[in-house]
Amino acid sequence: MSPTLPVALSDLIAALGGDLLGGPELRIARIAPLDEADEQSISFLANPRYQAQLGTTRAACVIVAPALAEAAAARGAAIVTPDPYLYFARLTQWWAARTRPARQAGVHASAVVSPDARLGQGVEVGPLAVIEAGAVIGDHARIGAHCVVEREAVVGEHTRLAPRVVLGYGCRIGARGLVHSGVVIGADGFGFAPSRDGYVKIEQLGNVSIGNDVEIGANTCIDRGALSDTVIEDGVKLDNLIQIAHNVHIGRNTAMAGCGAIAGSTTVGANCTIGGAANIIGHLNIVDGVHITACTLVTRSITEPGAYSGAYPFEENSSWQKNAATLRQLHTLRERVRALEKK
Amino acid sequence: MSPTLPVALSDLIAALGGDLLGGPELRIARIAPLDEADEQSISFLANPRYQAQLGTTRAACVIVAPALAEAAAARGAAIVTPDPYLYFARLTQWWAARTRPARQAGVHASAVVSPDARLGQGVEVGPLAVIEAGAVIGDHARIGAHCVVEREAVVGEHTRLAPRVVLGYGCRIGARGLVHSGVVIGADGFGFAPSRDGYVKIEQLGNVSIGNDVEIGANTCIDRGALSDTVIEDGVKLDNLIQIAHNVHIGRNTAMAGCGAIAGSTTVGANCTIGGAANIIGHLNIVDGVHITACTLVTRSITEPGAYSGAYPFEENSSWQKNAATLRQLHTLRERVRALEKK
Amino acid sequence: MSPTLPVALSDLIAALGGDLLGGPELRIARIAPLDEADEQSISFLANPRYQAQLGTTRAACVIVAPALAEAAAARGAAIVTPDPYLYFARLTQWWAARTRPARQAGVHASAVVSPDARLGQGVEVGPLAVIEAGAVIGDHARIGAHCVVEREAVVGEHTRLAPRVVLGYGCRIGARGLVHSGVVIGADGFGFAPSRDGYVKIEQLGNVSIGNDVEIGANTCIDRGALSDTVIEDGVKLDNLIQIAHNVHIGRNTAMAGCGAIAGSTTVGANCTIGGAANIIGHLNIVDGVHITACTLVTRSITEPGAYSGAYPFEENSSWQKNAATLRQLHTLRERVRALEKK
Structure with missing residues (x-):
């Protein structure tokens, strides 16, 4: 999506605020990182580590914090704002709203919508979507092509389901959410009782309850x-290909990168971050403010905020082979050290 | 899904058996864990560890093993049965059957069903499902909305495909199966021959053959x-987001938690359990009765039943940094210990 | 899919080349591994390790390298070719083309195709597919049932989307590609700016650009x-359930096994192989010719070609418990060894 027209910096400032140093008449055609920017680009400098790029970027305008205002203005236009990264985020939103096609409220003729579903004002239902009886779709919500909203499910106002999302019966998502393609909300939790004749299914009688401002990845x-x-x-943000098992509880504003999993009945607190491919086993309790790095397996409850890790360090394969083989004898090695110490 | 009506304990016992101690006229509105139960709840005590909760739960009735019959009956109604967890599983099934909407046999008008597909009696085909020529759908099977059953594929009796399942051409699933949304059965295995001009595809000419009573997660x-x-x-049970590669063979009643993978041509025995995010590389043989814990990578065949593990232990990040760095020198450390021992 | 008719070796040679030793009139009904072959099978011997199977296989014909021509011909028909595995790959392609149903160009009546989409010659659009305005579908491309090709997306010539693929707005895939079911191309990258009121979304304004001859797993x-x-x-080949984050760049002919992930803005070179469930964190640079083994987490850029590993070695659970516990004290253990050495 490239914008059809360049935008004057004055228009941008009018919409988003910030102190503009330099030419309000400059016209911006794209947002770009400092090192890819051209003379029609606006860029941002959020991390002081990249300050040197101020000297080399071709960007027409750079968004900076007050401490860098002078340096930025010396080379071209600058927007000064306390949090350049946050300003950049808002700029992308404004940009997307300007450059993406307008929404088209209404139900596509090919959608299969139960007469017993309740659709709010300004709802958009895409081609071939299915909405079952008893479902409730909030005002201005958008249900993408090929979505299935099962019976009694609830979609909050302004929430968007991208094409091909399944929202299972009785499940609810709040307002202003964004659910990406391929998401499955409300499949059965994995529960079986062993018996002499094999596993006996435990029917999953609960639902899924999702708050406001939640984004869920593909x-x-x-x-x-x-x-x-x-x-x-x-406010929870989940990336792609994540598995959230039955009866998990994730607290406000916790973010989880792709490919991880949280096993059954575990509670994760608010304002946590969980790195990619990290896993948390079941029936644990993780307090607020915990940060788990990528590929860590959490096997015990965490009672103190902080950062936790558990990934094997990678190295050249031949070294790894030696070290990994030795790891299988680590306990013995400790015994040998103990024996030496006793001498 | 909350039931529309409370159920008398006498009705429940009539359907599921067990010895009832206490009031057959008590009415149950929900099934709940001991610590969340209220006066209209039935609960169960399967793990003696939680016996203390018998003293505090508000449940109207608790399902217990004979050893706890007296303690349970002292505080309210109790159902005594040799295996409370199995009884609970059956109770959830009975409950689901009572409280969920009745099945609606028939083919939805929007489904695209080939005249050369063969549908059994009482089959249900949801909106916008596609069933290709030569496919065979067994009696009372349910094909959810947006499913694609390709040519010559076979779905057994009473098997249910949730919305949006792909069952590839020539693939078969037996009776009483349950396949959750988003499952893809019969995509090509990952096979290529290297050549000077890049990879050359090995067409995947086999199918997928799935037995009876199999559940497959989203x-x-x-x-x-x-x-x-x-x-x-x-009887195999697979959780969500699992990858089963070409020519894998999984034995009876093996269960696998979410996010793991079994690479090509590996055979896993019967009655195994495979923890979440565990991976098994290709061309291995795992015997019956093997239990692999979460996040383990299995790199050799396993010839003895038992439990196997291989996850890095997580810890506070700063400790992990020191220990992981040292791990890169573990082999050297062993040499140093050996040198000390020689002195 | 079993072929309807056996094929004479002479026909096979005429199509695929190679030197035939032995009966051109022999008829082949299937392709099979050496140990599963019967008298109507053709098999191949690519790995000299399996040479002994030449003595026991029942295959009518075996594809071998020149060095094994004599041994193979001594027991039956043989096809001699410099690279038997590559020959086998081409044989599977020829076989598939013979035995699979013919393509059916045309747009299924149930598909929802915008009049503002541009479809090339010989395009096939399956039932209930959605193609939005501005999308371009190259000649002889195949869009499977339930696919969604969003606005301005581009599908190259002879590329096939299996049923139920989402190709997001503005995203492009080149010629001769194969995209399996459930793939989502062009969901939003995972980007948010933290603020006092929670995360603020960074709209993802880029697209996905995919070259020619790319295969993408389910x-x-x-x-x-x-x-x-x-x-x-x-030429990139991606297996199933892989996560490729925003602004990743993967070089030519790199192959990646299932369940791994590459985090944002990382560049992977050409001709790399990435094992199953391996993960690469963001903002790294991996040079050409790097091989990463299964379950490795790559946390730094790799500047030299070679093999890299980082999986915890699995073992019997009770040993693992001891060794993993000791691992938490590894740094201390090294200090103790140092102290002993000083004495």
Whole structure:
């Protein structure tokens, strides 16, 4: 999506605020990183580490913090704002709103919408979507092509389901959410009782309850609870290909990078970050403000905020082979050191 | 899904058996864990560790083993049964059957069903499902909205495909199966021959063959075999986001938690359990009764039943940094210990 | 899919070349591994390790390298070719073309195709597919059932999207590609700016650009770039359930096994192989010719070709418990060894 027209910096400032140093009449055609920017680009400098790029970037305008205002203005236009990264985020939103096609409220003729579903004002339902009886779609919500919103499910106001999302029966998502393609909300949790004749299914009788301002990445799965609900609180951000098992509870504003999993009945606190491919086993409790780095397996509850890790350090394969083989004898090695110490 | 009506304990016992101690006229509105139960709840005590909760739960009735019958009956109604967890599983099934909407046999008008497909009695085909020529759908099977059942594929009796499942051409699933949304059965296995001009595709000519009573979790993938079939035996349970590569063979009643993978041509025995995010490389043989814990990478065949593990232990990040750095010198450390021992 | 008719070796040679030793009139009904072959099978011997199977296989004909021509011919028909595995790959392609149903060009009546989309010659659009305005579908491309090709997206000539693929707005895939079911190309990258009121979304304004001859496995996700595009070069092969984050760049002919992830803005070179469930963190640079083994987490840029590893070695659970516990004290252990050495 490239914008059809360049935008004057004065228009941008009028919409987003910030102190403009330099030419309000400059016209911006794209947003770009400092090192890819050209004379029609606006860029931003959020990390002081990249300050040297101020000297080499071709950007027409750079968004900077007050401390860098002088340096930025010396080379071209600058927008000064306390948090350049946050300003950049808002700029992308403004840009997307300007350059993307307008929404088209209405139900596509090919969609299969139950007469017993309740659709709010300004709702958009894409081609071949299915909305079952008892479902409630909030005002201005958008249901993409090929979505399935099952019976009694609820979609909040202004929430968007991208094409091909399944929102299972009785599951709810709040307002201003964004659910990407391939997401499955409300598949059965994985529960079986062993018996002499094999596993006996435990029907999953709970639902999934998702708060406001939640984003869920492509092909992520959130299972319904066994008896009570799986709960995702307001502001949670989940990346792609994540597995959230039954009866997990994730607190406000926690963010989780792709490919990880949280096993059944675990509670994760608010304002946590969980790195890519990290896994948390079931029935644990993780307090607020915990940061788990990529590929860590969390096997015990965490009672103190902080950063936790557990990935094997990678190295050249031949070294790894030696070290990994030795690791299998680590306990013995410790015994040998103990023996030496006793001598 | 909350039931529309409370159920008398006498009705429940009539359907599921067990010895009832206390009031048959008590009415149950929900199934709940001991610590969330209220006066209209039935609960269960399967793990003696939680016996203390018998003293505090508000549940109207608790399902217990004979050893706890007296303690349970002292505080309210109790159902006594040799295996409370199994009883609970059956109770959830009975509950689901009572409280969920009745099935609606028939083919939705929007489905695209080939006249050369064969549908059994009482089959349900949801909106916008596609069933190609030569496909066979067993009696009372349910094909959810947006499913694609390709040519010559076979769905067994009473098997249910949730919305949006792909069952590839020539692939088969047996009776009483349950396949969750987003599952892809029969994509090509990952096979290429290297050549000077890049990779040359090895067409995958096998199918996928799945037994009876198999459950497959959301967004899980089972690839078709290269020459012969990928095989999933009766009673296997696969959780969400699992990858089963071409020509894998999984034995009866093996269960696998989410996000793991089994690479090509590996055979896993019967009655195994594979923890979440565990991976097994290709061309291995795992015997019956093997239990692999979460996040383990299995790199050799396993010839003895038992439990196997290989996850890095997580810890506070600053400790991990020191220990992980040292791990890169572990082999050297052993040499140093050896040198000390020689002195 | 079993072929309807056996094929004479002479026909096979006429199509694929190679030197035939033995009966051109022999008829082949299937392709099979040496140990599963019967008298109507053709098999191949690519790995000298399996040479002993030449003595026991029942295959009618074996594809071998020149060095094994004599041994193979002594037991039956043989096809001699410099690279038997590559020959086998081409044989599977020829076989598939003979035995699979003919393509059916045309747009299925149930598909929803914008009048403002541009479809090339011989294009096939399956049932219930959606193609939005401005999309361009190259000659002889195949768009499977339930695919969604969003506005301005481009599909190259002879590329096939299996059923239920999402190709997001503005995203492009080149010629001769194969995209399996459940793939999501062009979901938003995972980008947010923290603020006092929670995360603020960074709209993802880039696209995904995919070269020619690329295969993408089931349920894999490739996110659109934040400002510029995510790029997958020619000849790349991605297995199932892979996560490619925004602004990743993957070089020519790199292959990646299932369940791994590459985090944002990382560049991977050409001719790399990335094992199953391996992860690469963001903002790294991996040079050409790097081989990463399964379950490795790459946390630094790699500047030299070679093999790199980082998986924890699995072992029997009770040993693992001891060794993993000791690992938490590894740094201390090294200090103790140092102290002993000083004495």
